Amino acid sequence: MITAQRLPASLTPLDAALAAVLRDLAPVQPIELPPADALRCIAAEMPALRAYPPHDVAVSDGWAMRANDLVGASSYAPLPLAGIPVWVAAGAAMPDGTDCVVDADAVDTSGPLPQLLAEAIPGQGVRRAGSDIAIERAVIAAGEPLLPRGLLLARAAGLELLRVRRPRLRIVNICNGQLTARLVADTARLAGAEIVYAEAAPDVGAIANALEADGCDLIITIGGTGVGHTDAAVNALGTRGALIAHGIALLPGRTTAVGRIDATPVVALPGAPDQAFAAWWAIALPVLDRLSGRRPRKTLALPLERKIASGVGIAEVVLLTRQQGFWAVLAIGDLSLEAIARAEGLLIVPGTAEGFAAGTVVDAYMLRE
Numbered sequence: 001m002i003t004a005q006r007l008p009a010s011l012t013p014l015d016a017a018l019a020a021v022l023r024d025l026a027p028v029q030p031i032e033l034p035p036a037d038a039l040r041c042i043a044a045e046m047p048a049l050r051a052y053p054p055h056d057v058a059v060s061d062g063w064a065m066r067a068n069d070l071v072g073a074s075s076y077a078p079l080p081l082a083g084i085p086v087w088v089a090a091g092a093a094m095p096d097g098t099d100c101v102v103d104a105d106a107v108d109t110s111g112p113l114p115q116l117l118a119e120a121i122p123g124q125g126v127r128r129a130g131s132d133i134a135i136e137r138a139v140i141a142a143g144e145p146l147l148p149r150g151l152l153l154a155r156a157a158g159l160e161l162l163r164v165r166r167p168r169l170r171i172v173n174i175c176n177g178q179l180t181a182r183l184v185a186d187t188a189r190l191a192g193a194e195i196v197y198a199e200a201a202p203d204v205g206a207i208a209n210a211l212e213a214d215g216c217d218l219i220i221t222i223g224g225t226g227v228g229h230t231d232a233a234v235n236a237l238g239t240r241g242a243l244i245a246h247g248i249a250l251l252p253g254r255t256t257a258v259g260r261i262d263a264t265p266v267v268a269l270p271g272a273p274d275q276a277f278a279a280w281w282a283i284a285l286p287v288l289d290r291l292s293g294r295r296p297r298k299t300l301a302l303p304l305e306r307k308i309a310s311g312v313g314i315a316e317v318v319l320l321t322r323q324q325g326f327w328a329v330l331a332i333g334d335l336s337l338e339a340i341a342r343a344e345g346l347l348i349v350p351g352t353a354e355g356f357a358a359g360t361v362v363d364a365y366m367l368r369e
Contacts, residue, residue, distance in 0.1 A: 005227050005234050005246075011254060012245040013351055014315040018283055020244045021258040021265050027293030028168075028217050032161040035151045041164035041192040042292040043140045043150075049157040051130035056094040059125050062101040064088045067122040070102070078108065078115035085114075094126060101125030133157060143295035145192060167217040167291040169193040172210045174233055175202045175223035177271035184220060184269065184280060191285065192292050193218075207236035213264040217291050220284055223271030225255040233257070233268045241266065249351050251316045251333045253279035274335040278317040281346055281365070299363040300345060302327045308347075310355040319343035320364050327364060343367050 030044035058064065063085040073079035085107065086095045094101075099122045106118040133153060139162065140150040146164065154162055169188050173181040185195050200210040202224055211219060224233030225246070234246045234257045241261030246268075248256045256279040257268040267284040269276040289297070305326040310316045319330040321344045331339035345364030349355060356362055 004229070005225075005231050007227060007247040007255065011247045011249040011314075014248055014250050014282055014348075015350070017245045017248050017258050018286060021260070021267070021283065021287060022290055025265060025287065025290050028165050028291050030163045030165055033164055033166070034160060035154050035162060038146050038154075038162045038164050039148070039151065040190055041146050041162075041166045042294045043142050043144050043146055044163040044165050044293065045142045046139050046163050048136040048138060049133050049153065049159075051135040052133035052156050053127060053129055053131070055129050056099075057127050058088040058090055058092050058094060058101045059127050060090050060101060062088065062103050062125055063107050064095050064098040064101055065116075065120065066098055067100045067120050067124065070100075070116055070119045073116040073119050075117045078117055081107070081114045081116055083114070084109060099123060099126065141295075143293055145294070165192070165291070165293050167193050167288060168196060168215065169288065170196045170198065170212065170216040170219045172207065172219065172221045173197070173199045173223070174207060174221060175230065175271050177223040177276075180269070180271055180273045180276045181222045183273055184222060184276060184284075187280060187285075188220075188288065191288055192294075193288060202230040202232055204232045204236045204239065207233055208239050211236060211240045211261060211266070213241075213261040216264065218284075218287060219261065219264060219266040221266070221268045222276065223269075225257055225268045225270050227255075237261075237266055237268060248279070248283070249314045250279060250282055251314050252335060253282065253317075254314075256283060258283060273337060274340065277340055278335065282315065282317065282348055298366045300366055301361050301363045303359045303361050304356055305329065305358065307358045308332060308349060308355040310349040310353060312354055313351050315351045316349045318347040318349060320345035320347060327362060 065085050100120040102120050108115045139154045171185055198210045200206045221233045224231045237243055237259045241259055243259040246257035252275040255270050259266045265287050269279050303326055305328045316333050318332050319339045320327040321330055330343055346367055347362055347364045
């Protein structure tokens with residue numbers, strides 16, 4: 001007989017729980033994906049690019065010429081030409097021996113000999129070889145997410161495959177937590193993960209059967225972490241693998257649990273959206289970033305508009321928005337859906353602190369990278 005879930009008498013500090021689940025965890029092996037499938041994935045080491053454009057090209061339609069041959073030409077002192085120069089279209093390679101492009105009306109072809117009516121300087125109307133992509137440049141630094149502008153470079157360089165790290169994340173939805181499951185899935189995709197989705201009835205056997213670690217790098221369960229009659233996610237984790245901690249000193253999100261099934265980390269999130277959101281940022285996302293080999297996420301340091309009071313021993317999640325060069329507090333501990341949607345920054349007050357005084361400069365994670 002499996003007993004009902006219970007929270008321990010004392011909660012596990014957030015730092016201790018996160019360190020335990022991250023221990024010995026390494027980034028997944030890189031894979032190769034076409035640019036169309038690599039958006040938001042985390043870049044692995046990639047070969048250096050060739051210069052682009054590979055040769056000088058015309059920026060606009062006009063006559064391709066050599067600037068030194070045009071010195072002194074003007075409409076008052078036309079310079080006769082031996083022949084009609086070469087016409088180039090925008091984007092065309094510059095002919096050998098030319099280094100500038102002059103407008104169509106800079107050459108008068110109405111008389112028996114063409115005449116030049118304007119000077120030019122070397123490089124005028126020309127995009128130099130390597131001006132868009134310098135030789136030996138990387139598409140993007142390893143550990144950074146591939147965004148559309150990085151894919152632009154890859155496509156311009158003619159790369160058909162990109163080396164990326166894309167962890168496979170299995171989401172097991174329990175107890176009708178569809179809203180929270182979709183939030184987690186959408187957020188995980190933005191972090192570069194591949195999603196495998198499953199649902200399980202709220203009983204130990206069904207949840208345990210859904211905790212399939214083969215072929216995935218991280219398992220996230222949604223719901224069933226509390227101490228109600230139908231809460232069974234933590235007991236199910238204990239039957240399939242090792243429970244590291246249940247009951248994290250985190251507000252909101254104290255019923256979160258972490259564990260492992262063989263080498264695969266498991267994060268059991270509460271079903272409520274605000275609690276899952278907080279635990280996702282505090283625990284699950286750092287695990288996913290470790291698996292992706294992602295560089296540290298961007299933070300923004302600003303002074304606080306007002307004091308933040310926090311209880312010692314509990315890490316608290318604070319949602320922030322920028323106002324006139326300060327971080328303004330939207331919510332502390334109790335996070336409404338509106339505050340989650342509006343927030344620009346997220347701060348985790350450590351359990352060792354009592355908060356921060358007004359004017360204290362704090363580093364907050366950017367929620368709108």
